[in-house]
Amino acid sequence: MAADPRFHPIAAPQSLRAILAAVRGEAAGDPERLFQGLAALDQAGPDELTFIDSPKLAPALAATRAGAVLLRDEMAARAPAGAVLIAVANPQLAFARAVALFHPQRVPAATRHPTAVIAPDADVADDAIIGPYAVIGAGAVVGAGCAIGPHAVVGDGVVLGPRCVIHAHACISHALCGEGVVLHPGARVGQEGFGFLADEAGRFVTKPQLGRVILGDFAQVGANACIDRGTLDDTVIGPHTRLDNLVQIGHNARTGMGCIMAGQSGLSGSVTLEDRVVLGGQVGVADHVRLGRGARIAAQSGIMVDVAPGVEMFGTPAQPIRMAMREISTLRRLAATPRAKQDTKE
């Protein structure tokens, strides 16, 4: 299926020459031949470009009707005769670059919707796009090339570096963002954290919430995800870190560079993720725990103690994955033993 032009308009057909330049690949074929778009291996037609990433898909490759295929060299022999074969080191990455060629981000002429409420002393770049009903607070800074979606709220004093994108309904306060930060729809950044203590009468008093949120360059925050600001210190999301939808980040938590948190996972307060940590979906991490560089946590695991660099963990409470798997198989074997036989052992 080619992309629906109502949502993903194609700028123009692209020549093989332009495609090769974009994907940094090589191919035999007429460099002026034009392609109309992109599609998956089993859906692409004769004037479309596709890719194959896994040897498992070799049968689909043999059957494809695509006009051109991005692939690794060693797959070339299994492609149909008619297709233009474009050899690349990483077909998925090459395909992502072809997308940028065929579907360049629509950049409307910079506009500020007349309904946007922008504080007189906010510093908004001339080429920033401000959508309908967006609210930009006092003293806020909106950098060059930023796009602020409909109803987004940028709080007093917030700094957005160049080319940040704040999607519809997201709100951000008490925060400083680097370059290219993206908040997806409904993301909440900078609200008070969940910290309080009981007074003499047993009623809760909110703890100081005097910190900020720092979002590093190219960090992305998923739809309806939440990042609380720090108490006395900051909450920090490292550069290139990606948070999926509905992720929760407690106050004073810190992630390193290039961390990944899948959907509905969460960090309690003061957790530290070193660089390149990966959390599966619905993972939870207890407060003040540190996960070493490159640690990988399987989905739904619960982390209660520090994790060494590079270790893979699974379970609640989580353990190194091999131990967790051994426990699972041990219990399965024991449960499968007939009860009578078990009883004689007891």
Added chain:
Amino acid sequence: MAADPRFHPIAAPQSLRAILAAVRGEAAGDPERLFQGLAALDQAGPDELTFIDSPKLAPALAATRAGAVLLRDEMAARAPAGAVLIAVANPQLAFARAVALFHPQRVPAATRHPTAVIAPDADVADDAIIGPYAVIGAGAVVGAGCAIGPHAVVGDGVVLGPRCVIHAHACISHALCGEGVVLHPGARVGQEGFGFLADEAGRFVTKPQLGRVILGDFAQVGANACIDRGTLDDTVIGPHTRLDNLVQIGHNARTGMGCIMAGQSGLSGSVTLEDRVVLGGQVGVADHVRLGRGARIAAQSGIMVDVAPGVEMFGTPAQPIRMAMREISTLRRLAATPRAKQDTKE
């Protein structure tokens, strides 16, 4: 307790005749007798209608002050003498229909709030209701009888079939909806999925997000739930499927007809649910997994491999529920064995 008229105004008292027609039931009694409203079995008064669904509630039935009771035939003998007894096959369903009679949805005369921002080329039905600060994008289609809540955002090109309801603060882009689709407050539909890969320098590049979201007839999406659009293909929510609050649907996932996902459950990318699959709260499903028709997954389970039709699963990693229960009881027994006794066996 009768419904609070501030929130649920009653149109008018209803006669027994009207009630019997609405619930498709039978009863002896004056067909012109009027009832004022609805309430629970233990709270209804002499001019209110109630229902009893479970034999366990027989004592409450005997004690009820309700003027009329929806019940199954076999419960009639246990009802108090004064009440009008309305025999129906499914008392809960009959009661839901009585609600529609007493509390018809308030349908204001079609209005477009003057603050709504509607693109000049959007195709909005004359009788659609557009709330304050709603935003309707270029080329969007809003069908007959739709209701768009305050601050809701309908993106460029989005198609809403007849009688869709987009509640306050929901936003939808890159999507096509059938008839009667409901997005509850803050639902996010159509944003980019969580797909990216590392380039040569180790930085993340977003994968193509050229697909759409297709919402079938009468699908409902809970408050603050999220549905990402597909990459090259579509994300599809089948007709009559119901997603609870804070549910997460990854890109290219598909549900069949009449699936149910309880609160805070989630599907990773490319998951398939066949028709009538039921997921409990906080369930997670790993990417590319298929769950067969009518599979039922207990709360908090983690599904990592395909599930056959009709099977009930539990645990992380999930197993057929009987096996999971046997493991739980096996471990409880082993742990209860005194340590000394265990040691002699090792």
Added chain:
Amino acid sequence: MAADPRFHPIAAPQSLRAILAAVRGEAAGDPERLFQGLAALDQAGPDELTFIDSPKLAPALAATRAGAVLLRDEMAARAPAGAVLIAVANPQLAFARAVALFHPQRVPAATRHPTAVIAPDADVADDAIIGPYAVIGAGAVVGAGCAIGPHAVVGDGVVLGPRCVIHAHACISHALCGEGVVLHPGARVGQEGFGFLADEAGRFVTKPQLGRVILGDFAQVGANACIDRGTLDDTVIGPHTRLDNLVQIGHNARTGMGCIMAGQSGLSGSVTLEDRVVLGGQVGVADHVRLGRGARIAAQSGIMVDVAPGVEMFGTPAQPIRMAMREISTLRRLAATPRAKQDTKE
């Protein structure tokens, strides 16, 4: 690090005299000495106030450069010579009170933003603050000193007691709030619950949703958290209860006074939490279950049956924590036993 004045402006320096009055503490020192702000133990400078709460931090106390320290009497001997020592019973609580002194909540002169849409018959207190694009529905009551954030939606008939704060993008309908209730950004209160049943044709019919949400005095609802209204009865959040971000509350659930639900935890329909129950992050509770006063549930646990008062539970399905821990250690020991040795036993 002192608080960033862009986000947390300091009203004025404070004298030792004022600090002692605010924290209800005692200290030797010039009562007119001025302090400029607040900071953590390891970051405070000579004109800042800090606190120490744990004996573990004694080395940091000895090294602090802070001008004044809130501490318990018994820590005084370990403080550096120059600092003013302020003896208090609860240093954290005292520090929270000092925050209120140095950083009083900014209360702008009461303003209604000209873009706010307020129904003609809404009863809004003269001193309430109504932000840009807020929507206040017909018959709604907004009490004295309330603050309604940008884009917040207060539905028809909703009652907000005095000094409630509805943050940006939150929406509330079908609800009555006491004094001092706080909804953090994107919270959803009062929408339809997740209740429906199949009709004769197998299609879902929504059950009655005729109840309300009752929020007790000083209850707080986290960012993007969701509370569904009741069906025939009410959903009730008790006074002083605090819900963290992304929490889910099903219809007819009830919490007592001073309950705590950490991030991403959820209650199914008709759950009851008695007073002072604490749920860790990502905990789930099955429908109709009751948790006794002061019960404490560890993170990620799944509660399927009633819990007695004061009991600590862990696991899915949850058990008293000591039993859960014994099972974990039993299984670890069994899995560590060499396979050959296990086999001889079978």
